[in-house]
Amino acid sequence: MNGAAQEGCLFCRIARGEIPVARIHEDDDVIAFLDIRPIREGHLLIVPKAHYDYFEDIPAGIAGRIMSLAQRFAGVAKRTYNVARVGFMFTGVHIAHAHAHVVPMVEDTDITSRRYIVEEAVTFRDPDVMSPDRLEKVAAKLKTALAET
Numbered sequence: 640m641n642g643a644a645q646e647g648c649l650f651c652r653i654a655r656g657e658i659p660v661a662r663i664h665e666d667d668d669v670i671a672f673l674d675i676r677p678i679r680e681g682h683l684l685i686v687p688k689a690h691y692d693y694f695e696d697i698p699a700g701i702a703g704r705i706m707s708l709a710q711r712f713a714g715v716a717k718r719t720y721n722v723a724r725v726g727f728m729f730t731g732v733h734i735a736h737a738h739a740h741v742v743p744m745v746e747d748t749d750i751t752s753r754r755y756i757v758e759e760a761v762t763f764r765d766p767d768v769m770s771p772d773r774l775e776k777v778a779a780k781l782k783t784a785l786a787e788t
């Protein structure tokens with residue numbers, strides 16, 4: 640159900656503080672933390688604390704705050720990682736609790752589609768897990784930079 644916590648939902652549990660994350664930002668409605676399997680260092684997840692299955696279900700006010708935070712973070716990521724672009728997307732493929740990915744784009748293909756790949760047989764894998772120590776160090780750096788915006 641939209642807005643109600645879902646039993647066993649990983650992001651509901653993170654929103655309730657039951658699972659530690661490398662947090663960059665938190666307020667009453669939104670939490671932002673580093674993806675443990677980053678496409679690139681600084682790969683951020685911005686999550687409404689209330690459970691919505693689909694991004695189109697997020698109330699406009701909270702959706703606007705997610706976008707606003709992503710915009711602030713994009714400036715931080717550009718300066719920190721010296722990238723020209725920062726990707727922003729909702730997919731919901733792995734966890735059915737709406738969440739935005741914000742990714743410093745080191746290469747144009749850092750966020751891409753199978754549809755762009757010519758070869759028929761391509762093997763995909765999850766990015767490597769970043770160690771908790773490393774995640775905390777990256778989070779501390781980015782949190783400080785974000786607070787200065």
Ligand SMILES: [Zn+2]
Pocket residue numbers: 644645648649650651652689690691735736
């Ligand atoms: Zn949830």
